[in-house]
Amino acid sequence: MGDPTETTPSDKLHRRGLLFILSSPSGAGKTTLSRKLLERDPEIRLSVSATTRPPRPGEEDGVHYHFVSDDDFDRMVEEDDFYEWAHVFGYRYGTPKGHIREGLKNGQDYLFDIDWQGTQQLKQKDDQDVVTVFVLPPSLGELRRRLEARAQDSAEVIDSRMERARAEISHWAEYDYVVINDDVDECFDRVCEVLDAERMRRTRQTGLIPFVRELMGG
Numbered sequence: 001m002g003d004p005t006e007t008t009p010s011d012k013l014h015r016r017g018l019l020f021i022l023s024s025p026s027g028a029g030k031t032t033l034s035r036k037l038l039e040r041d042p043e044i045r046l047s048v049s050a051t052t053r054p055p056r057p058g059e060e061d062g063v064h065y066h067f068v069s070d071d072d073f074d075r076m077v078e079e080d081d082f083y084e085w086a087h088v089f090g091y092r093y094g095t096p097k098g099h100i101r102e103g104l105k106n107g108q109d110y111l112f113d114i115d116w117q118g119t120q121q122l123k124q125k126d127d128q129d130v131v132t133v134f135v136l137p138p139s140l141g142e143l144r145r146r147l148e149a150r151a152q153d154s155a156e157v158i159d160s161r162m163e164r165a166r167a168e169i170s171h172w173a174e175y176d177y178v179v180i181n182d183d184v185d186e187c188f189d190r191v192c193e194v195l196d197a198e199r200m201r202r203t204r205q206t207g208l209i210p211f212v213r214e215l216m217g218g
């Protein structure tokens, strides 16, 4: 047996990947936080949803969403292509299965910007790999200001999203973590802390690193 006090280059933990979900009422900032996370962290990959909603200015097909027709969405549902899907704000949104299952086994983490309905469906399918974070705005007044400042939706759409906010916030207690997005950098730090800690959760580790295995006699 080697000297277990030696530090070896093989001291990396091996673990399953995780499904890291951010949900919030529309406009609270989960897209902003997601983009920051993807910039900081090359080890997490965005799950790009399919939607029947038309693109907003600046949104690219295949990058922000897969923008699909109603017929295409119907076909994907029939062919069981979705991990989860839901009606949100008059359109349909869904998570394509893609290679998520294989990726998880290989330690790949995935980031989801989805609503509470999708979160419930993913938790039912794969509770052990799912980590859920609910992002609250500092107030409803600030939520409306952000939707207006984003300037990508009509006044009617903003009103309907504000009406839905109360119903969405009522699901916050179903989430593992809750953060308030007042100062975006502070909120981002909290989100990163959750992700970093969840990656180290013992139950996610799939094998002992060599010197620990040796110490355990295996």
Ligand SMILES: Nc1ncnc2c1ncn2[C@@H]1O[C@H](COP(=O)(O)OP(=O)(O)OP(=O)(O)O)[C@@H](O)[C@H]1O
Pocket: 024, 025, 026, 027, 028, 029, 030, 031, 032, 033, 146, 147, 149, 150, 181, 182, 183, 184, 185
């Ligand atoms: N902490 C913050 N302070 C001020 N403005 C913010 C903050 N976080 C996000 N914003 C701004 O608020 C607007 C809404 O943010 P964002 O698009 O990220 O929300 P969202 O939760 O993803 O909304 P949706 O569910 O509609 O996609 C954007 O213009 C964004 O720049």
Ligand SMILES: Nc1nc2c(ncn2[C@@H]2O[C@H](COP(=O)(O)O)[C@@H](O)[C@H]2O)c(=O)[nH]1
Pocket: 023, 024, 025, 026, 049, 050, 053, 084, 085, 086, 088, 089, 093, 094, 095, 113, 114, 115, 116, 117, 118, 119
């Ligand atoms: N259940 C799912 N919800 C999703 C998915 N992709 C996005 N969303 C949620 O829809 C609303 C509206 O998004 P927007 O881009 O039109 O503002 C927001 O709450 C998203 O989180 C999905 O694949 N499944």
